[in-house]
Amino acid sequence: MNFELSEDHKLIKQYVRDFAEAEIAPTTAERDRKSECPTEIIKKCGEMGYFGMFIPEEYGGAGMDYLSYVLAIEEFARVDASVAVILSVTNSLAAYSIFKFGNEDQKQKFLVPLASGKKLGGYMLTEAGAGSDAGSLRATAILKGDNYVINGSKMFITSGLMADTFIVFAKTDPEAKSGRGISAFVVDAKAKGLSVSKKENKLGIRSSDTCEMVFEDCEIPKENLLGEEGDGFKMALHILDGGRVGISAQANGISTAALENAIKYANERKQFNRTIGSFQAIQFKLADMATKLEAARLLMIQAAWKKQNEMKCTKECAMSKVFSSESCTWITNQAVQIFGGYGYMNEYPVERLMRDAKITELYEGTSEVQRIVISRNIMK
Ligand SMILES: Cc1cc2nc3c(=O)[nH]c(=O)nc-3n(C[C@H](O)[C@H](O)[C@H](O)COP(=O)(O)OP(=O)(O)OC[C@H]3O[C@@H](n4cnc5c(N)ncnc54)[C@H](O)[C@@H]3O)c2cc1C
Numbered sequence: 001m002n003f004e005l006s007e008d009h010k011l012i013k014q015y016v017r018d019f020a021e022a023e024i025a026p027t028t029a030e031r032d033r034k035s036e037c038p039t040e041i042i043k044k045c046g047e048m049g050y051f052g053m054f055i056p057e058e059y060g061g062a063g064m065d066y067l068s069y070v071l072a073i074e075e076f077a078r079v080d081a082s083v084a085v086i087l088s089v090t091n092s093l094a095a096y097s098i099f100k101f102g103n104e105d106q107k108q109k110f111l112v113p114l115a116s117g118k119k120l121g122g123y124m125l126t127e128a129g130a131g132s133d134a135g136s137l138r139a140t141a142i143l144k145g146d147n148y149v150i151n152g153s154k155m156f157i158t159s160g161l162m163a164d165t166f167i168v169f170a171k172t173d174p175e176a177k178s179g180r181g182i183s184a185f186v187v188d189a190k191a192k193g194l195s196v197s198k199k200e201n202k203l204g205i206r207s208s209d210t211c212e213m214v215f216e217d218c219e220i221p222k223e224n225l226l227g228e229e230g231d232g233f234k235m236a237l238h239i240l241d242g243g244r245v246g247i248s249a250q251a252n253g254i255s256t257a258a259l260e261n262a263i264k265y266a267n268e269r270k271q272f273n274r275t276i277g278s279f280q281a282i283q284f285k286l287a288d289m290a291t292k293l294e295a296a297r298l299l300m301i302q303a304a305w306k307k308q309n310e311m312k313c314t315k316e317c318a319m320s321k322v323f324s325s326e327s328c329t330w331i332t333n334q335a336v337q338i339f340g341g342y343g344y345m346n347e348y349p350v351e352r353l354m355r356d357a358k359i360t361e362l363y364e365g366t367s368e369v370q371r372i373v374i375s376r377n378i379m380k
Pocket of ligand 1: 089122123124125126128130131132133155156157158159202210359362363364365366367368369
């Protein structure tokens with residue numbers, strides 16, 4: 001057993017850290033304040049091979065292993081949680097869906113442009129009435145001649161404005177009960193009848209756009225059906241296993257930034273003629289923050305390792321996500337506490353980190369949903 005990252009993994013981490021600090025960090029705070037999409041940064045990330053990190057090179061990807069991918073997401077999140085989620089969605093939800101369930105024609109047509117960084121991906125599962133209970137979605141895709149006609153609306157879609165290609169879940173059998181009769185499709189953002197009806201204004205990850213999307217008689221070729229008709233919900237759950245490790249990495253990246261900032265501040269800020277870091281109350285906070293982060297990382301590495309070895313990992317992915325995200329909320333909160341009143345001001349990054357942290361407990365399954373998944377797995 002070896003707890004050390006390999007030399008290759010360390011190199012990837014350092015490479016992404018250098019890129020993120022040079023190209024992303026300088027504009028993170030301003031984009032957060034303005035709620036501005038990182039369009040140019042994302043374009044550059046595509047050119048650098050960060051859209052298809054674990055997709056094999058024969059399909060335009062970077063051919064890394066899953067652990068390298070999560071280590072990279074962690075590094076992106078350390079400087080900008082918005083960029084991290086945009087990349088996580090395009091890698092582990094969009095590109096992976098086509099890689100895992102697409103036929104050879106679909107891989108050539110849709111996966112190669114995504115994985116080679118020419119197109120950005122999005123994932124449309126959630127609806128206004130179907131969040132945690134995603135199986136109760138109502139959008140329909142009805143086969144008419146050679147096309148499926150999609151109608152309905154989708155809620156809270158990451159990169160709704162920026163993405164070029166979406167994985168969309170809709171009912172091909174509207175009469176089927178919850179979780180049944182759902183199919184998955186690849187849909188071009190420019191398809192006639194698909195539009196963005198609202199861009200949300202959010203607490204955190206403000207530089208990543210989140211949109212409500214509407215399908216009005218949107219016709220797509222029947223060749224865009226992914227996998228078999230009716231298998232969509234099973235596919236969505238499988239895809240989310242890997243996605244959750246990506247969100248765990250996002251949380252751990254945010255936590256890393258919070259811990260680093262808190263240690264630096266504790267060593268600099270003086271009260272009562274001493275640095276605040278000399279008070280045991282502050283030292284113990286930092287010790288607890290570091291311990292939670294290290295435990296979260298170990299769960300993440302275990303889940304990524306199982307995923308890359310194609311082992312069953314639903315429980316481990318859920319454990320990794322719930323622990324990393326709840327730790328992140330707690331760690332960023334402690335960081336603000338260590339900064340005192342200054343932590344509440346937007347001149348320092350910790351208030352943004354605290355706002356960004358919360359989302360990791362909500363999307364790709366809330367903490368409650370992760371606990372349902374874990375308990376189901378351990379009790380059967
Ligand atoms: C910024 C952002 C980006 C997102 N990006 C995407 C995206 O790209 N694509 C996409 O498809 N979706 C996306 N989502 C949707 C996200 O996955 C859902 O918001 C999430 O799954 C929760 O659904 P909900 O918001 O409807 O909450 P609800 O399901 O209404 O849950 C409300 C509360 O009830 C709890 N609850 C629900 N059911 C149970 C239960 N059985 N037992 C115990 N507690 C329960 C929940 O845990 C939560 O605390 C995004 C959301 C946000 C906020």
